[in-house]
Amino acid sequence: xxxxxxxxxxxxxxxxxxxxxxxxxxxxxxxxxxxxxxxxxxxxxxxxxxxxxxxxxxxxxxxxxxxxxxxxxxxxxxxxxxxxxxxxxxxxxxxxxxxxxxxxxxxxxxxxxxxxxxxxxxxx
Numbered sequence: 504x505x506x507x508x509x510x511x512x513x514x515x516x517x518x519x520x521x522x523x524x525x526x527x528x529x530x531x532x533x534x535x536x537x538x539x540x541x542x543x544x545x546x547x548x549x550x551x552x553x554x555x556x557x558x559x560x561x562x563x564x565x566x567x568x569x570x571x572x573x574x575x576x577x578x579x580x581x582x583x584x585x586x587x588x589x590x591x592x593x594x595x596x597x598x599x600x601x602x603x604x605x606x607x608x609x610x611x612x613x614x615x616x617x618x619x620x621x622x623x624x625x626x627x
Contacts, residue, residue: 506531509627510581510606512540512547512616518627519570519606526555526572527603530579535625542617545584546594549622550577560602566593568610571600579624581606583613 505520506527521527533552540547545567557574565571571580575598582594583606589595 505604507627508534508604508624510622510624512613512619512622515612515616517606517608517610517612519604521570521604522560522602524558524560524601524603526553526558526560526601529553529555530572530603531626535623536579537621537623539620540622543597544586544589544594545611545614546580546582546586546596547613547616547622548573548576548578548580551579553577555601557599558601561599562602563596563599564593565596565600565602568606568608569594569602570604570606571596572603573597573600579603581610581613583610
């Protein structure tokens with residue numbers, strides 16, 4: 504069963520969900536999270552209090568709207584467009600991420616939130 508969450512950054516709020524995986528449930532257990540996001544192209548990422556290894560969802564192939572956990576940085580990554588490693592319109596993570604969730608709706612709207620000082624993720 505997925506876990507419904509909402510992501511708020513600047514004046515944008517998006518509905519999203521975390522999948523039913525060990526890594527995603529560990530992330531859900533740390534909610535709410537309020538922090539300053541880093542940007543890497545059209546990706547927000549930030550360190551979270553979760554320490555998990557790569558799992559069977561780990562991939563370098565993500566889509567706009569995917570939410571990943573990046574084990575090397577203990578970071579949550581929200582993909583909303585191309586990253587510096589992209590060759591087309593799909594994001595490409597720096598290295599494999601565990602797919603832990605997805606945004607329900609148009610994630611590209613997050614381009615308007617670049618430069619934000621704060622992001623909040625909470626259960627909805």
